[in-house]
Amino acid sequence: MGTFTMRRKAARWAAAGAVLALTAGGVAACGGSDNSSGGSSSSGGGGGGNVKVGLITKTDTNPFFVKMKEGAQAEAQKVGATVQSFAGKKDGDNESQVAAVENLIASGAKGLLITPNDSKAIVPSLDKARQAGLLVIALDTQTEPANAADATFATDNFAAGEAIGKWAAVKFKGKDAKIAMLDLNPDGVSVDVQRDQGFLKGFGVNVGDEKKIGDEKDPRIVGHDVTDGAEEGGRTAMENLLQKNPNVNLVYTINEPAASGAYQALKAAGKEKAVTIVSVDGGCPGVENVKKGIIGATSQQYPLKMAQDGVKAVVDFANSEKKPSTPGGKDFINTGVTLITDKPSAGVPSKDTTFGAANCWG
Numbered sequence: 001m002g003t004f005t006m007r008r009k010a011a012r013w014a015a016a017g018a019v020l021a022l023t024a025g026g027v028a029a030c031g032g033s034d035n036s037s038g039g040s041s042s043s044g045g046g047g048g049g050n051v052k053v054g055l056i057t058k059t060d061t062n063p064f065f066v067k068m069k070e071g072a073q074a075e076a077q078k079v080g081a082t083v084q085s086f087a088g089k090k091d092g093d094n095e096s097q098v099a100a101v102e103n104l105i106a107s108g109a110k111g112l113l114i115t116p117n118d119s120k121a122i123v124p125s126l127d128k129a130r131q132a133g134l135l136v137i138a139l140d141t142q143t144e145p146a147n148a149a150d151a152t153f154a155t156d157n158f159a160a161g162e163a164i165g166k167w168a169a170v171k172f173k174g175k176d177a178k179i180a181m182l183d184l185n186p187d188g189v190s191v192d193v194q195r196d197q198g199f200l201k202g203f204g205v206n207v208g209d210e211k212k213i214g215d216e217k218d219p220r221i222v223g224h225d226v227t228d229g230a231e232e233g234g235r236t237a238m239e240n241l242l243q244k245n246p247n248v249n250l251v252y253t254i255n256e257p258a259a260s261g262a263y264q265a266l267k268a269a270g271k272e273k274a275v276t277i278v279s280v281d282g283g284c285p286g287v288e289n290v291k292k293g294i295i296g297a298t299s300q301q302y303p304l305k306m307a308q309d310g311v312k313a314v315v316d317f318a319n320s321e322k323k324p325s326t327p328g329g330k331d332f333i334n335t336g337v338t339l340i341t342d343k344p345s346a347g348v349p350s351k352d353t354t355f356g357a358a359n360c361w362g
Contacts, residue, residue: 051081051318053311054104054112054134056097058141060087062229062257063283064303065115067361068139071307072113079315084109091229092185094118101125104134111135111314113307119144119189135317137310137324140303141191142332151313151324152332153306157194157280158201158210160299161252163339163348164278165202167297168250170345171276172203175249179203180241181213181224182234182253182262188213192254195280196224199252222248227258234261242269253279256286256298263294282340287356290340297341300356305335 055072057065069085076083084107086100094117102125104112111134116122119141126136126148138149146152168177181200184192197210200221208215214224222245227233234253242248242265251266253259259279266272272294279286282300289295313324326333339349340356 051079051315052104052107052109053081053083053314054100054109054114055083055085055307055310056100056104056112056114057085057087058091058093058115058117058229059089060085063285063361064140064255064281067283068115068303068307071304072311075308075311079311081311081315083311088117092117092187094121097122098125101129105129105132109134110318111137113137113139113310113314114149115140116143116189118187123148135314135323137313138332139306139310140301141189144190146331151326153309153313153335154191154332155280155299155301155337156332156334157191158198160280160301160337161195161198161200162202163198163299163337163350164252164280164297165199165204166348167202167339167341167345167350168199168276168278169203170348171296171343172250177203177220177250178245178247179221180238180245180248180251180262181221182227182237182241182251182258183213183224184229184254185226195254196252199278227254227261229255229258231257231261231264234258235265236261238262238265242266242271246271249275251275251277253277255279256281256283256289256295259286259295259298260289263289282338282356282360284357284360287340287353287360290356291342291353296343297339297350298356300338300340300351300359302335302359303361309333309335 057068059065072083088096097117123143130136136149138152140154142152143149183196193213196213197207200207205216205218223241225237225240227237251262253262256279259277262277266275276296278297279295280299282298286298290298316322338351341350342352344350
C-alpha cells in the first residue's frame with residue numbers, strides 16, 4: 001500500500017503541473033483533448049452559448065465519461081448552452097479537478113458538473129465555486145458530505161452492487177465461495193465504497209461499517225486490491241489475489257475495464273472457466289462480455305442521462321435561480337440501474353443482453 005501511495009502522490013504532482021500549464025494556455029477547440037497532459041479541456045455546444053456549463057470528469061478515456069461528455073454537449077445544443085469540459089489523466093487525479101474548477105469560476109460559468117476523483121478533497125474548491133454563484137452538480141460519484149454539491153445525479157451505487165451480490169448469492173447457494181474484491185483505489189471514494197459494500201451485503205456478508213471497505217471478517221473473502229478502474233489494474237490486482245489464494249471462484253470488480261483485466265489474469269492462470277466475475281457499468285464492451293460469458297452479470301447505469309439532467313439543471317438555474325430538488329429521504333437523484341445477465345437468478349430482477357446492448361454506451 002505504501003509503494004502505491006508514493007507512486008500516486010508523485011502522479012498527482014505531475015498532473016497538477018500539467019493542468020496549470022493547460023489553464024495558462026487556454027482551452028482546446030471543440031472536440032479536442034490532450035491526453036499527454038495531466039488534464040484536458042474542450043468546449044462545445046450550440047445555440048449561441050448564452051449559458052456556460054462546466055463538465056469535469058475523472059478521465060476522458062473511460063467510455064463512461066466519453067458518453068457523459070456526449071450527453072452534455074447534445075443537451076447543450078438543444079437548450080442553447082455551451083459546455084466547457086475538463087478531465088484528469090486518471091482516476092484519483094484531484095489536482096486536475098481543482099484547477100478545472102478555478103478555470104470555470106474565472107471564465108464565468110453558471111454551473112459545473114463534476115464526477116469527483118476525491119469526494120472529500122474536492123469539497124473546498126466546490127465551496128469556492130458555490131460562493132462565486134455557480135450551481136454545483138455531482139454526477140455518478142457523491143461528494144463527502146453530499147451537501148457539498150447542490151444536487152447529485154447518480155446511479156444508486158449501493159443498489160448496483162447489491163444486485164450483482166444477490167445474483168451471485170443464488171448462483172453460489174450451497175457452494176464454498178472464495179471471493180476476490182477488486183476495488184478502485186485507496187481513497188475510499190463514495191462510489192467505490194457503495195458498490196463494494198452493496199455487493200457484499202447482497203451476497204450475505206456482514207460488512208460491519210457500510211462506509212468502510214475491508215473491515216469485514218467473513219472467511220469467504222480472500223482479500224481486496226485496487227485497480228484504478230482500469231484494465232491493467234484489474235489484471236495486476238487479480239494476479240495478486242490469486243497468489244494469495246489460487247482457489248478464488250468469485251470476483252467482484254468496481255467496473256468492466258477492471259473485470260476485463262481480471263479475466264485476462266484468470267485466463268493466463270487457466271482458471272477462467274472456474275471463476276464467476278460480476279461488475280458494474282453496463283457499457284457496450286461490458287454487455288458484450290456478459291453475452292460471451294466472460295462476465296456473469298453486470299449492473300447497467302446511464303451516464304448519458306446523468307449529464308443531460310445536469311445540463312438542464314444548470315440552464316434552469318441560470319434562467320430562474322431554481323435548484324434541483326432531491327426526493328425525500330435521499331441525498332441524490334437516482335438515474336436508474338438495471339441488472340444485465342443471460343443467466344437470471346430466481347427472485348433477482350434482471351434484463352438480458354439484448355436489452356443491455358440496446359441501452360449500453362461506449
